Amino acid sequence: MTHATPSSADARPIRFYHRGAVVSIQGQHTTRTVLDWLREDARCTGTKEGCNEGDCGACTVVLGELDANGQLQLASVNACIQFLPTLDGKALFTVEDLQGMALPAQSCCGGAAQPLHPVQQALVECHGSQCGFCTPGFAMSLWNTYEQHRQAGTVPTRQQLADDLSGNLCRCTGYRPILDAGQRMFDLPAAAFDRAAVARALQALAQEPALAYGAAHHAASERTDHFHAPRTLEDLARLRLEQPQARLLAGSTDIGLWVNKQFRDVGDLIYLGGVRELRAVEERDGALWIGAGATLEQAWAALAARAPALTDVWLRFASTPIRHAGTMGGNVANGSPIGDSPPILMALDASVELRRGDAVRRLPLPGFYLDYMKNALQEGEFVQAIVVPLAAFARQVRGYKVSKRFDCDISALCAGMAIALDDETVASVRLAYGGMAATVRRAAHAEAALLGRPWTEDSVRAAQQALAQDFQPLSDMRASSAYRLQVAQNLLLRLWLETRPSQPLDAGSTSVFSVMPHGV
16 A cells, blocks of 8 residues: 555545445545535435534435444435545435335336325325425434444334434424424335445445545635545554644534635645544453444443443433444543533543554543643644543443533533442542533642541532632523533532432432433
8 A cells, every 4th residue: 555645646546335326526626515515416305404513414425334243334424524535436326216126126117106205205195294304314313323224123212213313403394293293204115225235335335545646725726635545554553653734634514614614725634533442432451442433322322331320421422323324432522611522531530542653642531621722732643542541440430411402402500420420428529510610621729628528418518618619610602601610610519419328319309311201
C-alpha cells in the first residue's frame, strides 16, 4: 500500500453500495454531505433537508456495514452532517429503496400495482403523515427498527419505538399515529431484504485499498484537500505523526456542524471510522476498554449493562441517529464543558489512553482537560481509548441530565455520581459535573464534605453548601447561574434518596422511562 499523499488526479474514487449497485464518485469536495449528493446528484429527493444540523431527522438514512464477523449491521444516521467520503465501503439506503423491497419478483408484470413496504403501508393505515415533509425520515428510522427486530425475531415495545424515533421531529401529525404505525408494521406481510447480497457487495469493496482521496477545495480551486481513511491502528498513528495539522474525524456529529453552520474550513481530514481496532468495546486487564472509534450507542450500552442506573442518561444522550454515528472518544476529546459523557466517566474513575506513534500513555480523565476547550494532547497524539476500571462499577453509580427538552437537547447541566458505603459511612465518593465550569470537573469540596461521614441527610446538606465553593457557574440561554447551582445541589439530595441505607427509592420510581405513560 502506498503512503504517498494523493492528488485529485491519482486518488481512487469513493465507492459504496446504493440502489442495488456499487457507486463510484470522484471530484467531490471532501466535506460535501451525503444529503447534498443524494438530492442534487443522485436525484433521490425523498430525503429532505430540515435543520441541516442533525436535529430534526428529516434527512435520516440508513447505513450498512460489515461487523467483525462479516455480518451486515444497519444504523440510522443523519445524512445532512455525514461527509460523502465516509460512505466508502458501506451501503446507503434511502426511502426510495423501501418500496422495491416489498415487490415480489413475479408481480411486476401486467401493470400490477407495486405494493408498499410494511413501514409505508403502516404509516398509510395509521394516518402517520399530514404534510409529509418529515415522513421519509420517520420511515427510515422505522425501517431500521423493523430490520433489527426481524433479524432478532422480536417485536419492540411502544417505548422502544419512541426511543428509536427520538431523533425524528414532527410538527403536525403528532407522534401517536406514528407509534401506532411502528406497531402495525410487524402485523403486515413481511418484506424481502436481501442481506446476503448487500454483504457480498461490501465484502468485495473491503478488498480495495484504503481510501486516500483528494479533491480541489470548493472555495480555492488551486488547493487540494485530502481525506485519509486508514484501516489499521498503525497506519492511523503514522498518518497522525506525519500530518499533525490534519483534523481527526469520527462520527461528524460535531465537525459536520462546523462546516454546515459555521462555514469553517476544516482542511485535510483523517477518518477513524475504518480502523476496526478502535471500534472495539471489551474487557481488558480488569477494565472496560472503549475504543475511540466505538459509537456512542455501543459505549453507552456497555456502561449501562454494568451500571443499569445509567440507562436514563444513555437514552437521553442526543438521539438515536446521533448515537449511531458519533463516538464517545470524540465526545471526550472535544472537551466541551457540556458534554454528557465526561461527567459519567469521571465518576467511574476513567482514564484516556493516548497514542503518539508507537508510544501509549494513560491519563486520568480530570487531568486531560486543561482549560476551556484545551486538553493535554501533544502534537501528533490522539485519543486511542477510554479505559474504565471494572472495580468502579462496584459503587452505586448514577447519571443525571437536566435540559429544557426531554429528547435530543443539550444539557443545562449533567452530573455523574458514584458512592460506596462501609455500613452507613461514606467510604468513597465521586461527584462530577458538566455545565458548571469551563471544563467538566469533580466537586472536590463537596466530596470532602461527605467522605468518612455518615450517609445522612445532614451530611448531604453540608455537601450542598460545599458545592458553592466548587462551582460559580455562568448564566446563559440554557440556564441561570442560580438555577444551575440549585439543581446541582438538589441532585445530591436525589442521590441520597436513591442510595440511603434505609428505604432507598427503587429504580422503578426514579427512572424517567419507567414512570412515563405508555399510551401516548
